[in-house]
Amino acid sequence: MGKGNSKQHQPNSNESTHNLKGTFIAVMLLGVFILVSWFGFYALFLSR
Amino acid sequence: MHLHKYEKIWLVFGMASLVLFLLIIGFAAFWKGTHPQSHMETIDPQNVEAHDAFKPENLGIREVADGKYIVNIVASAFNYDFGKDTEGNANKTIRVPKGSTVLYQITTKDVVHGFQVAGTNVNMMVEPGHISRYEAVMKNVGEFTIVCNEYCGIGHHQMYGTVEVYE
Numbered sequence: 001m002g003k004g005n006s007k008q009h010q011p012n013s014n015e016s017t018h019n020l021k022g023t024f025i026a027v028m029l030l031g032v033f034i035l036v037s038w039f040g041f042y043a044l045f046l047s048r
Numbered sequence: 049m050h051l052h053k054y055e056k057i058w059l060v061f062g063m064a065s066l067v068l069f070l071l072i073i074g075f076a077a078f079w080k081g082t083h084p085q086s087h088m089e090t091i092d093p094q095n096v097e098a099h100d101a102f103k104p105e106n107l108g109i110r111e112v113a114d115g116k117y118i119v120n121i122v123a124s125a126f127n128y129d130f131g132k133d134t135e136g137n138a139n140k141t142i143r144v145p146k147g148s149t150v151l152y153q154i155t156t157k158d159v160v161h162g163f164q165v166a167g168t169n170v171n172m173m174v175e176p177g178h179i180s181r182y183e184a185v186m187k188n189v190g191e192f193t194i195v196c197n198e199y200c201g202i203g204h205h206q207m208y209g210t211v212e213v214y215e
Contacts (some may be wrong), residue, residue, distance in 0.1 A: 018052065020052055020054045020055070021054075023054070024057070024058065025056040027058045028058065028061070030063065031058065031061055031062065035065055038069065042072070042111070045169060048166050048167065048171045048187075048189065
């Protein structure tokens with residue numbers, strides 16, 4: 001803890017080591033779901 | 049500010065979707081004329097007969113041009129007035145050929161009602177003091193039930209009618 005370990009725990013290097021792959025997949029799945037349902041409802045509106 | 053590579057991708061994806069949706073809505077509103085059904089046109093709810101469209105003899109369906117119809121309706125608790133047939137009975141069915149353009153004009157004498165032709169895009173709120181209009185091309189053949197979809201009182205479920213689209 002404290003300033004002694006700062007070489008290994010710099011804020012920037014710490015952030016870049018986050019693994020966001022799962023988050024990325026989850027966000028994209030949600031995005032695709034929103035897009036697909038939006039166009040689905042729009043197609044329903046146009047067909048009626 | 050440092051952004052993760054994935055974060056940049058989903059931010060761009062999100063903003064691009066937003067722009068796409070807004071462009072389509074703008075296209076529908078400004079080029080295709082999709083607007084709210086109440087056009088801010090007011091009417092005295094105590095005296096709807098004073099308006100030409102809602103005189104008792106003008107209620108119901110009328111062909112104004114080839115394939116173009118106007119339907120005038122007065123809603124009240126708990127009835128849609130589509131005018132009377134030649135024998136003096138209340139009309140409950142609107143019949144139009146497939147592909148015709150129908151302008152529905154409706155107002156109410158008392159409380160807020162709904163006017164939905166279930167299975168089509170015709171779906172309006174009917175407010176006292178206002179005239180609601182919706183023009184629709186009836187492109188699918190079938191019998192479509194008209195329902196009130198705003199709870200208007202004890203007889204709400206008795207407000208109905210039919211639009212019949214034939215070949």
